[in-house]
Amino acid sequence: xxxxxxxxxxxxxxxxxxxxxxxxxxxxxxxxxxxxxxxxxxxxxxxxxxxxxxxxxxxxxxxxxxxxxxxxxxxxxxxxxxxxxxxxxxxxxxxxxxxxxxxxxxxxxxxxxxxxxxxxxxxxxxxxxxxxxxxxxxxxxxxxxxxxxxxxxxxxxxxxxxxxxxxxxxxxxxxxxxxxxxxxxxxxxxxxxxxxxxxxxxxxxxxxxxxxxxxxxxxxxxxxxxxxxxxxxxxxxxxxxxxxxxxxxxxxxxxxxxxxxxxxxxxxxxxxxxxxxxxxx
Numbered sequence: 001x002x003x004x005x006x007x008x009x010x011x012x013x014x015x016x017x018x019x020x021x022x023x024x025x026x027x028x029x030x031x032x033x034x035x036x037x038x039x040x041x042x043x044x045x046x047x048x049x050x051x052x053x054x055x056x057x058x059x060x061x062x063x064x065x066x067x068x069x070x071x072x073x074x075x076x077x078x079x080x081x082x083x084x085x086x087x088x089x090x091x092x093x094x095x096x097x098x099x100x101x102x103x104x105x106x107x108x109x110x111x112x113x114x115x116x117x118x119x120x121x122x123x124x125x126x127x128x129x130x131x132x133x134x135x136x137x138x139x140x141x142x143x144x145x146x147x148x149x150x151x152x153x154x155x156x157x158x159x160x161x162x163x164x165x166x167x168x169x170x171x172x173x174x175x176x177x178x179x180x181x182x183x184x185x186x187x188x189x190x191x192x193x194x195x196x197x198x199x200x201x202x203x204x205x206x207x208x209x210x211x212x213x214x215x216x217x218x219x220x221x222x223x224x225x226x227x228x229x230x231x232x233x234x235x236x237x238x239x240x241x242x243x244x245x246x247x248x249x250x251x252x253x254x255x256x257x258x259x260x261x262x263x264x265x266x267x268x269x270x271x272x273x274x275x276x277x278x279x280x281x
Contacts, residue, residue, distance in 0.1 A: 010051060010053070012045050013046070014042070020037065029043070040057050066139055067095075069141040070091070072086060072128060077148070078147065079147055080219055083116060085115045091139065103125075105120055106121070106147055125142050167214035168212065176233070221272040239276050
């Protein structure tokens with residue numbers, strides 16, 4: 001500390017009222033912080049031939065320190081990836097570190113082992129937290145875990161036998177008008193297609209109907225959403241009713257009737273590695 005200004009040339013000595021908070025070198029005034037709290041620093045000037053002894057004080061307040069915590073490194077993940085463990089966060093605070101997930105529907109974390117288990121696509125924030133302890137305040141550090149949707153495997157009808165990627169489409173003359181059995185006796189237009197991406201699929205002919213056949217392989221076990229987006233009726237079946245016995249009533253996606261472009265979706269639970277036949281009409 002800087003010595004006070006004085007008209008006397010007497011020597012200064014220094015003292016601290018609470019050395020648990022801070023100690024001071026008696027001759028130089030150098031202060032060493034030892035803990036949190038309040039102490040009074042006193043500078044005492046010795047008497048001289050012309051001046052009596054004197055003293056001045058100042059209050060020193062030492063606040064708790066904010067912990068310095070290391071950064072959480074979070075890899076990008078895809079739904080279906082196995083559980084993984086993140087590195088332990090380090091800190092200059094001695095307080096115990098706990099780990100939490102902001103959205104446990106996406107992923108959970110075992111606070112003791114730091115093992116993260118992925119449950120669904122989405123985003124969740126993984127946070128490492130410390131309570132206040134001793135000379136340190138509470139602290140935390142976090143990182144966002146992004147879980148991408150898994151890319152499904154589409155194969156041709158009976159694709160589990162290796163008959164090619166995508167769905168096979170056949171166009172028929174006329175409109176099936178919600179009669180799913182109409183295709184059995186309908187006249188084929190002669191156009192066929194095999195496609196893996198329907199985003200930009202168009203066909204210029206009017207008054208026709210398409211039948212798409214294929215298999216869906218579930219990459220992981222869980223809930224899947226299937227949709228059709230069509231101008232007028234469309235139906236999608238999956239699984240046991242897909243090859244025979246399918247009706248409008250037992251379709252997974254029922255986008256029936258006369259209407260403009262409309263999307264209808266439905267959810268179903270599938271098992272990993274299983275091929276599910278699914279016609280679309």
